[in-house]
Amino acid sequence: MLDRKKLERLVPIGALAEQTGVRVETIRYYEQVDLLPPPERTEGNQRRYGRRHVERLAFIKHARDLGFSVESIRTLLKLSDSPDLPCDQAHAISVAHLGDVRHKIARLRSLEKELERIASTCSGGVSACDCAIIEALADHTQCAHHEGGLAGSRR
Amino acid sequence: MLDRKKLERLVPIGALAEQTGVRVETIRYYEQVDLLPPPERTEGNQRRYGRRHVERLAFIKHARDLGFSVESIRTLLKLSDSPDLPCDQAHAISVAHLGDVRHKIARLRSLEKELERIASTCSGGVSACDCAIIEALADHTQCAHHEGGLAGSRR
């Protein structure tokens, strides 16, 4: 297992981190939660990663950047490992996630508008303002999404 | 303190939850983290809330719906309690948060585009697809925000 020639082609965790842009601690965490398979070790018990690991971690990183949950990624990885029935499920996951993202965008846009309204009522000058922002927060009735479909989607 | 007449005007936690749309457990949590002051209690140690509590919790709920952190809300509440120098800080918090929200929107829009691209490469049909989604995730170079400013903003 610890063949000298093999070890030479393998990289330590710090190099893997640099290559992929994933922090060292996060890589160890991914191993712990079975996203990344345990790599080989040196005699001194240090991790040494090969090409496969680099690719798999890049996949994970990219999917995380796209906002996929670790659970979704676990499924996507399983699918990519067994190239028999992957397409349907992968497509379903992506489409569901796209729906999620659109939902979040809509919600954030509505928040943006309300925040603009609230922040603009008070320019932040020292005087003559008593204080519209706090009033706006206290008084829900001014609010555009009052009793609308937005509240609760966070939960 | 436990005057009979007073108690009659006070509501138990369940009613407060219903009125404000905040869950019972969450209300107790807010008390625990000092967002909501401890209310009066019945002889049997149950919480009874008055008008002030309802208002304060509505404030909190509204601010949370707008995505303010509990820390920001704590500050906003302090400001609203002491109406001397509130405006500047409240304005600063709101503007900072608005910046945050806009940043998130921009990021999500870019994710939306990429997800659209990825999902559209594979219509999800059973055959003839081997699987573009998984390839797209594996191959970062196709990605629009490749090495762009997006990665890492989650941290």
Next chain:
DNA sequence: CTACAAGCTGAAGCGACTAGAGGTTCAAGG
């Protein structure tokens, strides 16, 4: 009076890491 809904506390769990303590190993310079 009794049943049962609603309330109570305290602790643990969630997701996805991050940070720290305290120790070991690797590789380069002398």
Next chain:
DNA sequence: CCTTGAACCTCTAGTCGCTTCAGCTTGTAG
């Protein structure tokens, strides 16, 4: 060969904003 110090190791706890659970006690309607 030896020393130094950066990089590595494990394990534990902390983050945020709740949620859930277990195992009780209290309030109220019939």
